[in-house]
Amino acid sequence: MSVSRARIPRPLAELHALPDEALLDTKEAAAFLALAPNSLPWYRSQGGGPAFIYVGASVRYKLGVLRAYIGERRPFVAGGAQ
Numbered sequence: 001m002s003v004s005r006a007r008i009p010r011p012l013a014e015l016h017a018l019p020d021e022a023l024l025d026t027k028e029a030a031a032f033l034a035l036a037p038n039s040l041p042w043y044r045s046q047g048g049g050p051a052f053i054y055v056g057a058s059v060r061y062k063l064g065v066l067r068a069y070i071g072e073r074r075p076f077v078a079g080g081a082q
Contacts, residue, residue: 010028012031012032015028015031015032015063016032018063019063019064020062020063020064020067021062021063021064022062022063023053023055023060023061023062023063024060024061024062024063024066025058025059025060025061026040026041026059026061028061029050029061029066032063032066033050033066033069033070040052040059040061044059049069050065050066050069051065051069052065
């Protein structure tokens with residue numbers, strides 16, 4: 001019998017309750033930012049998106065950095081001037 005090593009992402013409400021120092025994996029960070037799961041790897045490949053760190057071979061995002069990233073984004077208003 002094989003044991004799956006896939007990590008179950010934390011619920012969104014739990015992510016919002018974590019401190020700024022908490023590290024999120026790519027799937028959790030995408031959920032927190034309300035992005036499709038493949039968006040953050042694409043942003044990284046293009047040299048954009050929120051800052052990230054490597055923990056071993058794994059990409060992690062500090063929750064405080066994601067909160068700041070949200071604050072830096074301009075809201076989109078369909079059909080309106082910004």
